[in-house]
Amino acid sequence: MKAKQEAFPLHIKISFKKLFDHYRSVLESDSKFGKDRAREVLKLEKEYPELSEGFDEEADLAGYTEQIDFLLADIFNEALTLNEIKVATTPFQTVVFKATQRYKNILKQAGKDFTPELVNFDEKYFYIMGCSIILNAYYGYKIDFKRPFYYNIPDAGGTVRNYRVIYNGDFMDVEKTDKAVEITQEDVDELMENFENIEIWKEKFPEEGWIFKGFVIANLFDVTTDVSISDFKSHLLRHESEAGDLGKDMETIFRTIFNLKDLKMGFSDFNEEDGTFERILYKNVNSYILDDKDSEVCSDALCDASFYTLFKKHELYCVTNTQKYHTLYPNNVLYKKLLDQNIKSALFAAIVDEGKVLGVLELVSPTVNGLNTINANKLKDVMPFLIDSVVRSKEQAENELELVIQEECTSIHSSVHWKFKREAKRYLSSLAKGEPSYFREIVFNDVYPLYGQIDVKGSSTARNDATKKDLVLQLNHVQKIIEKIHAIEKLPIYEHIAFRINKYLEDLNEELQVDSERQVLTFLRKEIIPLFTHLSKKSETLKELIQKYQDLIDTATGLIYKHRKDYDDSVMLINKRMASILDKKQIEAQQMYPHYFERFKTDGVEHNLYIGEAITKTKSFNKVYLYNLRLWQLQVMCEMENNYYKLKERLPVAMDVASMILSFNSSLSLRFRMDEKRFDVDGTYNARYEVVKKRVDKAFIKGTEERITQAGKITIVYSQKEDEEEYLKYISFLQDQKKLDTDVEILELEDLQGVTGLKAIRVSVLYVNETSDQQKEYYTYDDLMSQISS
Numbered sequence: 058m059k060a061k062q063e064a065f066p067l068h069i070k071i072s073f074k075k076l077f078d079h080y081r082s083v084l085e086s087d088s089k090f091g092k093d094r095a096r097e098v099l100k101l102e103k104e105y106p107e108l109s110e111g112f113d114e115e116a117d118l119a120g121y122t123e124q125i126d127f128l129l130a131d132i133f134n135e136a137l138t139l140n141e142i143k144v145a146t147t148p149f150q151t152v153v154f155k156a157t158q159r160y161k162n163i164l165k166q167a168g169k170d171f172t173p174e175l176v177n178f179d180e181k182y183f184y185i186m187g188c189s190i191i192l193n194a195y196y197g198y199k200i201d202f203k204r205p206f207y208y209n210i211p212d213a214g215g216t217v218r219n220y221r222v223i224y225n226g227d228f229m230d231v232e233k234t235d236k237a238v239e240i241t242q243e244d245v246d247e248l249m250e251n252f253e254n255i256e257i258w259k260e261k262f263p264e265e266g267w268i269f270k271g272f273v274i275a276n277l278f279d280v281t282t283d284v285s286i287s288d289f290k291s292h293l294l295r296h297e298s299e300a301g302d303l304g305k306d307m308e309t310i311f312r313t314i315f316n317l318k319d320l321k322m323g324f325s326d327f328n329e330e331d332g333t334f335e336r337i338l339y340k341n342v343n344s345y346i347l348d349d350k351d352s353e354v355c356s357d358a359l360c361d362a363s364f365y366t367l368f369k370k371h372e373l374y375c376v377t378n379t380q381k382y383h384t385l386y387p388n389n390v391l392y393k394k395l396l397d398q399n400i401k402s403a404l405f406a407a408i409v410d411e412g413k414v415l416g417v418l419e420l421v422s423p424t425v426n427g428l429n430t431i432n433a434n435k436l437k438d439v440m441p442f443l444i445d446s447v448v449r450s451k452e453q454a455e456n457e458l459e460l461v462i463q464e465e466c467t468s469i470h471s472s473v474h475w476k477f478k479r480e481a482k483r484y485l486s487s488l489a490k491g492e493p494s495y496f497r498e499i500v501f502n503d504v505y506p507l508y509g510q511i512d513v514k515g516s517s518t519a520r521n522d523a524t525k526k527d528l529v530l531q532l533n534h535v536q537k538i539i540e541k542i543h544a545i546e547k548l549p550i551y552e553h554i555a556f557r558i559n560k561y562l563e564d565l566n567e568e569l570q571v572d573s574e575r576q577v578l579t580f581l582r583k584e585i586i587p588l589f590t591h592l593s594k595k596s597e598t599l600k601e602l603i604q605k606y607q608d609l610i611d612t613a614t615g616l617i618y619k620h621r622k623d624y625d626d627s628v629m630l631i632n633k634r635m636a637s638i639l640d641k642k643q644i645e646a647q648q649m650y651p652h653y654f655e656r657f658k659t660d661g662v663e664h665n666l667y668i669g670e671a672i673t674k675t676k677s678f679n680k681v682y683l684y685n686l687r688l689w690q691l692q693v694m695c696e697m698e699n700n701y702y703k704l705k706e707r708l709p710v711a712m713d714v715a716s717m718i719l720s721f722n723s724s725l726s727l728r729f730r731m732d733e734k735r736f737d738v739d740g741t742y743n744a745r746y747e748v749v750k751k752r753v754d755k756a757f758i759k760g761t762e763e764r765i766t767q768a769g770k771i772t773i774v775y776s777q778k779e780d781e782e783e784y785l786k787y788i789s790f791l792q793d794q795k796k797l798d799t800d801v802e803i804l805e806l807e808d809l810q811g812v813t814g815l816k817a818i819r820v821s822v823l824y825v826n827e828t829s830d831q832q833k834e835y836y837t838y839d840d841l842m843s844q845i846s847s
């Protein structure tokens with residue numbers, strides 16, 4: 058093989074001097090056999106001094122094959138030549154002057170025209186790695202340039218195998234030439250700030266200004282499975298936002314993991330409610346269990362053994378030889394179905410989360426024993442990631458389904474479903490009798506409302522800040538490309554475009570205006586995109602540069618979606634966690650006493666509760682259930698606060714939340730509005746409650762500019778003295794339970810539009826930390842923030 062022809066800061070001389078030096082040191086050892094071997098090797102140096110002096114050309118080595126084999130015999134043990142993948146070479150080059158038989162076999166399978174090249178190793182990085190050898194080996198600077206090096210080499214079947222390369226540089230020296238420039242600490246500092254600027258590196262390290270004298274040992278390790286699992290995880294993360302898509306590459310990844318080029322992947326979605334397999338979740342993936350059907354009852358689609366293994370034991374079910382098993386069990390529906398599809402071996406894995414089957418992964422092959430109980434163990438490494446992905450896809454699909462239901466119909470809470478059913482029966486009965494009828498509005502009179510929210514503080518500011526950062530990031534990318542284009546093609550128009558970009562950046566740095574995003578997007582769409590499209594056709598260099606930029610862009614919006622994604626993901630995680638706690642706690646609360654419940658996700662989570670005689674079928678209501686629900690609500694808000702601050706450190710964007718409860722002393726009427734398909738309070742007086750609910754969290758303490766809601770505190774807004782007394786009792790109870798602190802404030806609120814006389818109780822939440830010895834420590838919000846920042 059020939060060496061690469063790229064520029065390099067080192068002149069390469071293949072020399073064995075360092076190895077001879079090693080054997081000279083062996084003569085001083087106590088090992089008889091070692092000394093004998095050292096003497097024989099050193100005879101070789103005397104007879105062939107050129108082995109020490111070094112060779113400039115690869116061709117010069119050809120006449121020394123026997124001598125080099127003898128010299129490297131300890132490094133290349135003949136007993137391991139079929140096992141180890143090892144070569145003697147030069148740094149980051151393709152010159153190989155000694156290799157194990159296994160390495161030769163791997164290259165032979167790849168084809169005679171195949172030349173292995175390091176992955177993601179361009180000319181610039183190649184040069185800088187040469188400089189790193191000088192900095193470390195000659196100057197002794199401990200600078201970590203290391204990153205994993207890989208070769209991708211196809212095997213005889215065409216499957217690309219991944220080999221990680223580990224270099225051993227024990228047998229090399231670096232020498233200075235007259236062309237070399239002395240490197241100072243100031244030079245090193247400058248280089249550390251300019252890794253990407255290859256011109257600075259070439260200035261400090263002129264081409265072939267140094268001599269590499271020696272050789273390196275490269276050990277290769279087959280890490281195909283590890284890389285495939287990593288690709289598997291990355292693939293799932295890339296596609297997690299696309300419900301109904303596992304991605305086209307997943308089958309290829311499984312083929313690599315199992316080393317089966319004919320393997321195919323399928324998936325059957327499980328509908329627990331109907332007990333059926335469906336083609337719902339991943340529409341782009343086949344189902345070999347369903348074959349040509351859209352759905353089928355699970356017990357009918359599977360045989361007894363596979364159904365029991367997958368659904369009861371939650372274990373893998375493997376069919377190694379379909380033809381053999383079908384002959385033994387001709388009435389087995391699963392074996393027949395597989396054989397009809399020319400499947401000779403198959404592996405089925407139940408996707409199980411919290412004890413529930415969500416679906417079945419299907420791996421199939423037309424090869425007998427291709428899939429078996431031995432290689433089935435490879436699934437254990439990827440199943441946790443696949444389960445997480447299916448759970449997310451299920452949740453997203455459910456959310457989409459719920460959205461459709463809410464748009465077309467409504468989400469009717471189970472506590473009031475009975476009344477809708479009763480009215481529907483009355484309506485149908487009247488129609489059956491031929492009487493004129495209509496579906497009457499549903500009204501619940503004399504019910505008590507409870508309202509609560511845990512709201513993200515400063516969400517608008519955080520959203521605007523994320524938008525501004527993305528716009529600045531994108532404009533900076535465009536600016537760099539324009540500068541490089543201008544360097545190639547010096548047209549005044551490029552200076553004009555650069556000027557306009559700078560103007561946009563200056564405006565953004567001052568303040569994000571209402572139409573800033575629209576202006577930048579219009580500029581990019583109308584001027585930059587057509588320009589880049591034109592330039593991509595003119596030059597391969599520009600095409601590659603522009604393609605890297607386009608890879609950063611969200612195709613739907615035409616904008617970079619990085620910081621806003623972090624913001625959106627943070628709000629989504631907050632909402633998801635808070636809503637999950639509220640929903641779980643609601644199940645317990647409904648068992649205490651039935652009541653109407655609804656929640657909404659905005660920049661935080663809001664919830665409405667209504668309790669009263671009208672909501673239950675039986676006459677069993679007593680105000681003690683109202684008091685119980687108020688206490689329950691306060692307890693849940695404390696728990697949501699604690700859960701949020703455990704989640705906070707893992708959020709892409711750190712944000713605070715503030716919790717508020719609105720206590721309304723009087724009962725009111727709740728009406729289901731058929732035209733809007735939602736519940737609303739009824740009557741003018743009752744509307745006052747809705748006004749307070751919408752505005753109170755932004756209210757100030759009377760006579761100040763301090764918001765009534767604060768991070769780390771729960772605010773309870775009320776208007777009647779008896780409400781104050783009631784909640785102070787609950788607070789005292791929760792203080793005793795170490796859920797609330799002792800800093801209770803009684804505050805007056807500024808007047809809202811049409812609403813006066815509101816007051817608030819504000820108290821700090823205690824955040825719990827369980828130490829390793831199961832002792833509990835309690836923190837206020839300020840304590841917690843100090844601990845997090847430290």
